[in-house]
Amino acid sequence: MSHQSVGITRREWLRGAGLAALGAGLLQVAPGIAHAQISATDASNNVYYRFKLGDADLIVVSDTAFQLDATIFGSNQPAEDVIAFFDNLHVLTPNNSVNTAVLNLIMLSGDTVAVFDTGTGARLARTINDLGIGTENVTDVLISHYHGDHVGGLLSGGALTYPNALVHFPQPEYDYMQTAASNVVGSAQAAIQPALDNDQIAFYAADAEIIPGVQAVYTPGHTPGHMSFHISSGDAQLLHVVDAALNAYATLPNPTWHARFDTDPALAVESRQALLDRAATEKLQTMGYHFPFPGLGYVARQGEGYQWVPVAF
Numbered sequence: 078m079s080h081q082s083v084g085i086t087r088r089e090w091l092r093g094a095g096l097a098a099l100g101a102g103l104l105q106v107a108p109g110i111a112h113a114q115i116s117a118t119d120a121s122n123n124v125y126y127r128f129k130l131g132d133a134d135l136i137v138v139s140d141t142a143f144q145l146d147a148t149i150f151g152s153n154q155p156a157e158d159v160i161a162f163f164d165n166l167h168v169l170t171p172n173n174s175v176n177t178a179v180l181n182l183i184m185l186s187g188d189t190v191a192v193f194d195t196g197t198g199a200r201l202a203r204t205i206n207d208l209g210i211g212t213e214n215v216t217d218v219l220i221s222h223y224h225g226d227h228v229g230g231l232l233s234g235g236a237l238t239y240p241n242a243l244v245h246f247p248q249p250e251y252d253y254m255q256t257a258a259s260n261v262v263g264s265a266q267a268a269i270q271p272a273l274d275n276d277q278i279a280f281y282a283a284d285a286e287i288i289p290g291v292q293a294v295y296t297p298g299h300t301p302g303h304m305s306f307h308i309s310s311g312d313a314q315l316l317h318v319v320d321a322a323l324n325a326y327a328t329l330p331n332p333t334w335h336a337r338f339d340t341d342p343a344l345a346v347e348s349r350q351a352l353l354d355r356a357a358t359e360k361l362q363t364m365g366y367h368f369p370f371p372g373l374g375y376v377a378r379q380g381e382g383y384q385w386v387p388v389a390f
């Protein structure tokens with residue numbers, strides 16, 4: 078086989094799998110580059126992973142990735158222990174940070190085009206258009222909680238990014254926002270205001286069926302009204318934990334570690350333990366919003382905690 082034909086074969090394979098963008102990203106991991114220099118963020122690339130869940134087509138889009146201070150993931154532990162934990166996994170950057178993905182799930186099922194959270198506004202909407210889905214054809218936007226990396230993509234230039242979609246927002250989260258300080262929830266309130274003004278928002282209760290096949294799973298603690306999602310199509314199921322577990326490699330083995338972003342850390346631990354126990358017991362396909370791309374895999378028991386078993390593809 079000539080060198081050229083190898084190249085063509087590989088390109089065709091990448092295109093066929095819809096992974097060309099990811100392939101380009103992997104090329105950045107060149108020999109001799111220190112592990113701390115690896116970055117998954119290239120804003121010029123669409124990065125997505127497409128798979129089937131029963132009859133539904135699901136796509137994970139990488140909206141962006143950012144560096145978070147490592148100690149955020151174990152705020153009730155000695156900082157040096159948390160830093161050493163990540164350093165031991167070779168994922169610590171020179172400034173003691175950890176690369177953290179932002180992953181948005183799209184579900185195509187019958188007439189439904191649902192988007193789970195909206196990212197920061199970096200790559201998600203553009204990728205939806207580049208995939209030929211079209212932001213104007215999104216029927217439902219499901220919001221898990223008020224944080225900026227989840228509602229930040231609701232608006233583009235002040236207008237609704239998904240102009241024809243109904244925004245589903247957790248009722249307990251909205252209730253909390255009514256009394257919370259504006260410096261905490263003000264930007265989220267601004268992000269949902271156009272949907273409120275347009276009567277394009279619906280509030281869902283804890284454990285409600287939000288749209289057909291998608292059940293809310295009330296997991297408070299990260300924020301007061303944080304929701305995870307149980308998605309099913311036929312016999313196939315996917316548990317999207319969203320931010321109930323923030324870091325696949327630290328939070329799962331150490332589910333009692335607090336995250337600095339958690340509004341009520343003790344309640345977050347309680348929700349997390351129940352959710353991870355369910356994922357392991359029911360052997361559910363699982364997704365994390367901030368897990369390494371594509372954020373899909375399984376939760377296996379390991380000692381007092383859990384182990385992340387990422388999907389192989």
Ligand SMILES: [Zn+2]
Nearest residue numbers: 224226320366
């Ligand atoms: Zn988040």
